[in-house]
Amino acid sequence: MNGSSRLLIFGGMSLAAFGMLYGLHYAALVEHQTLDHLGGSLTQAFQHAANDQPELASRALETYRQTKYDYVRQVDAHSHWIGLAMIMIVLGAVFERVHFAERTRQLIAFALLAGSAIFPLSVILQTYHHDATGLKALAVGSSGLVIAALAATAWGFARANRERLTTND
Amino acid sequence: MSARRLLVFGGIALIASGMLFGDIFAVFVLHQNAGKQGDALILASAAVAAGDPAPVGQAFSELGGLLEDRGTKVDAHVHAIGAGYLALLLALVQPCVVLGPATKKRLAALFLIGGTFLPIGIFTIHYVGLAYSPFSSIGWASVVADTAGALLIVVLTVEAWGFRKYLRTRELTEAALPDDDDSPRRALLSGGAILILLGFLHGAWYAGTYLYQHERMETDILRNMISDASANDVPGAVGRVTEFGNLAGARAVNIAAHSHIIEFGLLAMLLAFVQPFVFLSEKWKRRWTQILLAGSVILPVFVLLELRLGLLAGGIADLGGLMVIVALLGMLVGVLRYTGTLDATRGTA
Numbered sequence: 001m002n003g004s005s006r007l008l009i010f011g012g013m014s015l016a017a018f019g020m021l022y023g024l025h026y027a028a029l030v031e032h033q034t035l036d037h038l039g040g041s042l043t044q045a046f047q048h049a050a051n052d053q054p055e056l057a058s059r060a061l062e063t064y065r066q067t068k069y070d071y072v073r074q075v076d077a078h079s080h081w082i083g084l085a086m087i088m089i090v091l092g093a094v095f096e097r098v099h100f101a102e103r104t105r106q107l108i109a110f111a112l113l114a115g116s117a118i119f120p121l122s123v124i125l126q127t128y129h130h131d132a133t134g135l136k137a138l139a140v141g142s143s144g145l146v147i148a149a150l151a152a153t154a155w156g157f158a159r160a161n162r163e164r165l166t167t168n169d
Numbered sequence: 170m171s172a173r174r175l176l177v178f179g180g181i182a183l184i185a186s187g188m189l190f191g192d193i194f195a196v197f198v199l200h201q202n203a204g205k206q207g208d209a210l211i212l213a214s215a216a217v218a219a220g221d222p223a224p225v226g227q228a229f230s231e232l233g234g235l236l237e238d239r240g241t242k243v244d245a246h247v248h249a250i251g252a253g254y255l256a257l258l259l260a261l262v263q264p265c266v267v268l269g270p271a272t273k274k275r276l277a278a279l280f281l282i283g284g285t286f287l288p289i290g291i292f293t294i295h296y297v298g299l300a301y302s303p304f305s306s307i308g309w310a311s312v313v314a315d316t317a318g319a320l321l322i323v324v325l326t327v328e329a330w331g332f333r334k335y336l337r338t339r340e341l342t343e344a345a346l347p348d349d350d351d352s353p354r355r356a357l358l359s360g361g362a363i364l365i366l367l368g369f370l371h372g373a374w375y376a377g378t379y380l381y382q383h384e385r386m387e388t389d390i391l392r393n394m395i396s397d398a399s400a401n402d403v404p405g406a407v408g409r410v411t412e413f414g415n416l417a418g419a420r421a422v423n424i425a426a427h428s429h430i431i432e433f434g435l436l437a438m439l440l441a442f443v444q445p446f447v448f449l450s451e452k453w454k455r456r457w458t459q460i461l462l463a464g465s466v467i468l469p470v471f472v473l474l475e476l477r478l479g480l481l482a483g484g485i486a487d488l489g490g491l492m493v494i495v496a497l498l499g500m501l502v503g504v505l506r507y508t509g510t511l512d513a514t515r516g517t518a
Contacts, residue, residue, distance in 0.1 A: 017322060143372075147370065
């Protein structure tokens with residue numbers, strides 16, 4: 001097993017464990033309270049409206065919006081960390097079939113690891129700084145890094161096939 | 170039975186059962202649940218129009234129950250498949266995990282126990298609720314699910330520790346998986362990589378184009394719904410409920426298409442590794458591979474088309490899911506036949 005495969009497998013396993021640990025912490029300590037808050041604020045918005053209190057209704061709706069914004073991102077970050085980690089482990093097991101020089105493979109593996117770790121992190125950080133342009137840019141950049149690395153991997157697989165066909169001819 | 174064989178069997182069984190559960194859920198629960206959510210919102214809007222706050226609480230309590238019902242079923246489906254994928258991944262890296270055979274086997278059994286009880290715990294959250302629970306907001310079903318999740322983390326951590334030991338010794342503890350290079354394996358590997366890439370591109374396109382727009386639209390529609398109901402315009406509020414449902418549908422199909430195409434890509438790649446164990450003729454291996462890849466494209470594409478074609482597309486998407494399940498079971502039969510031979514040859518059965 002070469003260095004790029006080791007980086008992907010060990011990095012993927014660590015990222016999966018971290019993503020699960022984060023999910024466990026979130027499910028046990030935060031999620032239930034967040035869901036209660038989410039439902040409660042929407043209920044309050046309608047109840048205030050029924051009591052002819054539009055200001056309070058609007059405020060409750062804003063609380064709902066902010067809570068939902070955070071909830072969606074917390075859950076997405078958890079699932080993306082684990083999902084990307086699994087892809088990394090699978091790719092790690094077949095990375096020697098990516099027909100590039102080992103140095104290039106290491107670069108691709110590092111890009112996958114960095115993108116897979118940073119992308120969900122930048123999504124979580126958005127819950128502390130709503131709509132922060134810098135964090136959005138970080139999310140776009142890191143997800144772009146993952147896509148580019150995967151495209152390079154697919155290209156590497158295709159190169160292998162082409163070489164095999166040439167050999168067969 | 171060796172740890173690797175246990176993980177391969179358990180992993181495929183978890184994935185197949187999780188997918189079957191997802192298909193049943195999509196056909197019998199999903200759309201009906203969405204319709205009831207709309208009814209609850211109409212009830213709440215009517216209460217606002219009547220200036221009576223009491224039914225609002227009742228309507229949202231009902232809505233909360235419906236969302237929990239839907240959410241726990243989706244989560245059970247996702248976690249069963251996720252645990253199955255992880256089991257297959259662990260099976261692949263077993264030769265590189267430097268631990269004793271008995272410890273490995275015990276870890277594999279613990280992982281499968283955790284992987285089985287995690288979705289069961291999540292599924293029962295809606296039905297068990299807070300009955301007999303000593304906690305204020307966490308029921309016994311959640312405790313079961315969280316404990317099962319913790320078990321998976323412990324196993325994964327010990328496996329990572331074993332892998333770390335391999336990095337020092339560089340000695341495989343058992344024979345590596347056969348490195349055959351037949352056409353079904355190549356098709357699954359390259360097809361899987363393409364599916365994952367398509368899923369990533371779709372996710373990036375959705376996040377860049379619609380994610381923030383849809384988030385803003387949700388609050389705007391709710392605000393308009395309350396405003397119409399406050400002005401005693403019940404038909405207007407009902408129209409907003411329809412808008413809300415359409416928006417929820419648009420978000421759901423995009424997220425489902427994104428996650429399913431990536432999951433199927435990952436599944437295809439994992440099955441590429443298992444191909445040397447699939448004891449079927451080349452012709453049948455090719456057929457199952459074609460059916461699996463075709464279903465993997467049909468399901469997400471027709472999930473996306475549900476917004477335009479309605480239930481017809483939904484039905485075709487379910488058929489795509491069924492194709493993947495059938496192909497998976499076909500391969501499982503081959504795996505069962507082959508692994509028995511392998512273990513018998515090595516004298517480990």
